[in-house]
Amino acid sequence: MDAQAAGQPDAAAIARLEARLRVLEDEKAIREVIADYAFFADSGQHDEWVSNFTADGTIELVGREATGTYPEVARWTGRGELREFIDDPRVHMTLEGRCMHLTTGNLRSRIDGDDAVAETYYVVLVKEGDSIVVANGGFTRLQLRRVDGQWRIQRRLRHQIGTDVALLRAGHPRPNGSVG
Numbered sequence: 001m002d003a004q005a006a007g008q009p010d011a012a013a014i015a016r017l018e019a020r021l022r023v024l025e026d027e028k029a030i031r032e033v034i035a036d037y038a039f040f041a042d043s044g045q046h047d048e049w050v051s052n053f054t055a056d057g058t059i060e061l062v063g064r065e066a067t068g069t070y071p072e073v074a075r076w077t078g079r080g081e082l083r084e085f086i087d088d089p090r091v092h093m094t095l096e097g098r099c100m101h102l103t104t105g106n107l108r109s110r111i112d113g114d115d116a117v118a119e120t121y122y123v124v125l126v127k128e129g130d131s132i133v134v135a136n137g138g139f140t141r142l143q144l145r146r147v148d149g150q151w152r153i154q155r156r157l158r159h160q161i162g163t164d165v166a167l168l169r170a171g172h173p174r175p176n177g178s179v180g
Contacts, residue, residue: 026111029151030118030144037153038101046086050079054145054152057082063138063160095135098127103140114146122158137161 009017033052040049058077061070069090076085086092102123109118124136138160145154 063163100125116144
């Protein structure tokens with residue numbers, strides 16, 4: 001009597017279930033990476049925040065942040081520059097301990113082997129005196145890569161609310177003038 005006749009799943013059915021389980025596990029791990037990004041930034045865990053990226057990881061911000069410190073399009077690449085970004089006393093360090101990055105609402109992700117893309121909205125809340133205010137918000141697109149069995153952020157592209165819609169549709173101008 002074969003496995004199917006005995007009421008047991010065949011090898012193909014087991015392989016399909018394993019593939020579905022792998023996708024669910026990857027999606028959960030990606031959600032955790034995104035949550036860690038926010039939690040590590042907000043709680044001052046800069047080493048952990050930087051290690052959440054690949055060695056060549058990049059953050060690109062499109063749209064001015066509240067302090068006006070950075071240009072309309074700003075980019076940091078590699079763990080050294082990412083560390084400079086998170087340690088910047090003019091921007092992030094002025095908010096640390098009194099801000100909350102909410103980055104997982106409306107998450108959608110696509111996984112292709114060891115590469116993935118996740119898109120989400122984000123909102124940054126900041127304590128100002130006795131009030132909590134919305135300091136920033138917009139859209140985030142993350143490219144992730146599995147490195148040594150762990151998902152890491154390879155590129156985080158943030159478009160702030162109010163950014164020219166044409167930039168969202170066509171990509172945005174890069175410092176070298178190319179678009180994409």
